[in-house]
Amino acid sequence: MIDFLNLSKEVYGLEITDTHVRMMRLERQQGRLNAIAAGCLPLEGGIVKNGDIYDEKKLAIALQKLIIQAAGKKKSKRYAVISLPETKAFLQVIDMPRLNAEELRAAIVFEAENYIPLPLEKVYLDFEKVSPVLLRGNRCEVAVTAIPRETVDSYVGVCDVAGLTPIAMELESQAAVRAARESKNLQAPIVIIKIGDAQSSIIVYAAGSIRAVFSSPVSNHFFLEKISSAVGVEAARAEMLKFNYGIEDFQCSASLPDDGDNAEKKKIFEALMPCLVDFSQQVKKYIRYYQTHENFAAQDKEDFKKALICGSGSSLKGLDEFLSFKLGIAVERLVLPIGVDLAHFKNADFLKNGAHGCAVVAGLAMRALAIESDENEAKEILPVPVPSKNLLQRIEIKTKTQAKK
Numbered sequence: 001m002i003d004f005l006n007l008s009k010e011v012y013g014l015e016i017t018d019t020h021v022r023m024m025r026l027e028r029q030q031g032r033l034n035a036i037a038a039g040c041l042p043l044e045g046g047i048v049k050n051g052d053i054y055d056e057k058k059l060a061i062a063l064q065k066l067i068i069q070a071a072g073k074k075k076s077k078r079y080a081v082i083s084l085p086e087t088k089a090f091l092q093v094i095d096m097p098r099l100n101a102e103e104l105r106a107a108i109v110f111e112a113e114n115y116i117p118l119p120l121e122k123v124y125l126d127f128e129k130v131s132p133v134l135l136r137g138n139r140c141e142v143a144v145t146a147i148p149r150e151t152v153d154s155y156v157g158v159c160d161v162a163g164l165t166p167i168a169m170e171l172e173s174q175a176a177v178r179a180a181r182e183s184k185n186l187q188a189p190i191v192i193i194k195i196g197d198a199q200s201s202i203i204v205y206a207a208g209s210i211r212a213v214f215s216s217p218v219s220n221h222f223f224l225e226k227i228s229s230a231v232g233v234e235a236a237r238a239e240m241l242k243f244n245y246g247i248e249d250f251q252c253s254a255s256l257p258d259d260g261d262n263a264e265k266k267k268i269f270e271a272l273m274p275c276l277v278d279f280s281q282q283v284k285k286y287i288r289y290y291q292t293h294e295n296f297a298a299q300d301k302e303d304f305k306k307a308l309i310c311g312s313g314s315s316l317k318g319l320d321e322f323l324s325f326k327l328g329i330a331v332e333r334l335v336l337p338i339g340v341d342l343a344h345f346k347n348a349d350f351l352k353n354g355a356h357g358c359a360v361v362a363g364l365a366m367r368a369l370a371i372e373s374d375e376n377e378a379k380e381i382l383p384v385p386v387p388s389k390n391l392l393q394r395i396e397i398k399t400k401t402q403a404k405k
Contacts, residue, residue, distance in 0.1 A: 010071065011167065011372045012037070013175070013364025014063075014080040016155065018048045018198035019221055020312075021062055022358065023070040023080075024365040026338065028373075033182070033366075034339045038358075039070030050198075051085025053154045056161070063162035081168045081368045082155060083360055086201050089171050090116050090123075090146045091213055093130065098140050104129075108142060116146045124152055130209035143209055145171065167371060172196070173203045173213045175363030176334075180205075180308055182366055183337050189303050191287060192334070193323070194359065195313030197221055200279070202286045214286040218279045220313035220357075223272065230271035231264050246317025247272055272316075280326035283307075287327075310334035310359035336362050 015022040025037040041062055047055045071078060092115045099107060108127050113120060123146040130143050152169065159166050176194050180186045189206035200216040227238040245265050287304055306329055309320060314333055324331040336359065 009077070009079055009372060011079045011081065011368035012071070012164075013361045013366070013368050014159070014164065015083045015172075015175075015361040015364060016048065016059075017043075017083075017085075017196060018050065019043055019045075020197050021059075021066050022361040023066050024358065024361045025071070026362075026365045026369045028369065032339055033337055033369075035365075037070045038340075039066050041066045041069065051087045051151065053158060056154065056158050059158050060161040063159065063164065067163065078164055079167045079368075079371075080159060080164045081170070081364045081371070082159060082164075082166050083172050083175060083364055084147055084152065084155065084169050086172045086213060087199060087215060088147055088151045089213075090118075091143065091171070091173075091210065092116075093141055093143050093209070093211055096140055096142050098138050104142070108144060112144055112146065115144065118146070118148060122150070123148055128209075130207065141209075147171075168367060170364070170367070171213075172360045173201055173210055175360045175367070176201075176203065176310060177205055177210055177363070178366050179310070179336060179359040179363035180334055182363075183335055186308075187306065191283070191304055191307040191329075193283060193307055193309045193311075193314075193331075195220060195309065195311040195316075195319075196360070197312050200311070200313070202283055204287070204290050212286075212290050214282075214289075216279060216282050218275060218282075218313070220311065222275070223313055223316055226271040226275070227268055230267040241268060243315050243317060246319065247276070247322055248318035276319075276322060277326070280323055283323070284327060304329060306330045306332070308332055308334045310357070312357040315357055334359050338362060 010025065013022075013024045013026075020040060020042055022040045023038065024035055026033050027036045028034075043062055044058060047053070047058045047062070053059055067078065094108075094111060094115065096104065096107060096111065105127075109120070109125070112125060116123060116125075125144065125146045127142050127144045130141050155169070156166055172194065173192075176192055177186070180192055186205065189204070192201075192203040192205060194201045194203065196219055198219050198221050200218045202214040202216065203210060204212040204214075223242055224235055224238045227233070227241055228235060231238075231241065233241070241264065245268055247269050291304075307323065307327060309323065309331060310333070313319075320331045320333055
């Protein structure tokens with residue numbers, strides 16, 4: 001039998017950021033999600049920067065080490081659902097007439113040029129119809145996503161060298177939203193604030209779809225640098241201080257005596273507070289921008305009553321309370337409904353210490369599990385060659401000139 005028809009595939013979620021690579025495989029046991037394989041490795045500086053791969057060889061070696069850490073040395077074929085960098089993508093919800101599938105596809109190819117600042121022949125383009133925020137009669141809304149072919153092909157090539165076959169790829173924001181949806185905590189409209197390893201994304205989710213994604217340079221790496229510099233410690237100690245101290249006492253820090261642990265708390269507070277105030281203002285600005293630039297019903301403009309925070313930087317202690325205070329809405333950490341099956345592996349430390357930091361790789365692993373579990377989807381996706389223009393199930397782009405011909 002052809003190998004790809006063998007459904008006993010190992011399909012993993014794989015997250016690649018500027019500073020770390022993460023891997024996870026899930027299994028549903030008695031209705032509960034359990035992580036049966038997981039791993040996390042830091043990357044040397046300069047291997048990946050702003051989503052661009054600068055050293056493919058070193059990244060492939062790191063991925064090979066991660067595969068062994070997470071999945072062991074068994075030499076079976078392994079597959080992955082892989083994250084793509086948010087900073088390289090263009091996402092736009094556009095208004096279109098109601099057309100049949102073929103006509104809509106052709107119309108979007110023409111319309112996309114008005115929204116994407118790159119030649120269409122240089123990007124992979126995807127779209128899906130989404131529920132409109134308002135009923136529009138004979139109109140519909142379509143979420144259009146584009147990402148440079150060069151970026152996608154570099155990620156595919158590195159995974160191929162590392163021994164992983166990509167079967168699907170998606171943006172970090174899409175994976176984070178899937179994780180939030182699985183947690184049963186996705187009450188639209190809502191803002192998801194993903195504070196990642198090297199940058200943050202402010203994701204606006206409404207009417208069953210991502211409506212907008214905004215980026216910020218605030219990140220977990222930024223937090224750790226500030227803490228390390230303020231109290232003169234290494235990164236590992238800074239991570240512990242972030243998790244145990246953070247800015248929990250931000251409302252009463254001025255009254256704390258300057259001795260012992262309080263001295264460290266004050267230094268951390270003073271180092272982080274200016275950037276966090278600025279960050280909270282950015283989030284408010286992005287929410288306001290979305291509300292004033294989208295056709296939101298007047299009564300819905302007040303409906304952002306809750307935000308979720310996730311990503312490695314969200315474990316900063318006190319961050320949820322601080323953002324709630326500044327934004328004037330409830331802010332909660334995204335709690336992933338994932339258990340750790342220690343009978344399968346022993347390297348789940350990064351899951352036990354604040355699983356909300358793994359929202360992206362968990363979301364990828366959830367899609368991987370769906371592929372493993374669905375025979376029809378598995379047969380459709382698994383035989384994809386590497387690299388392939390169909391890898392992302394993207395539309396093959398034609399320019400206006402080609403379309404006219």
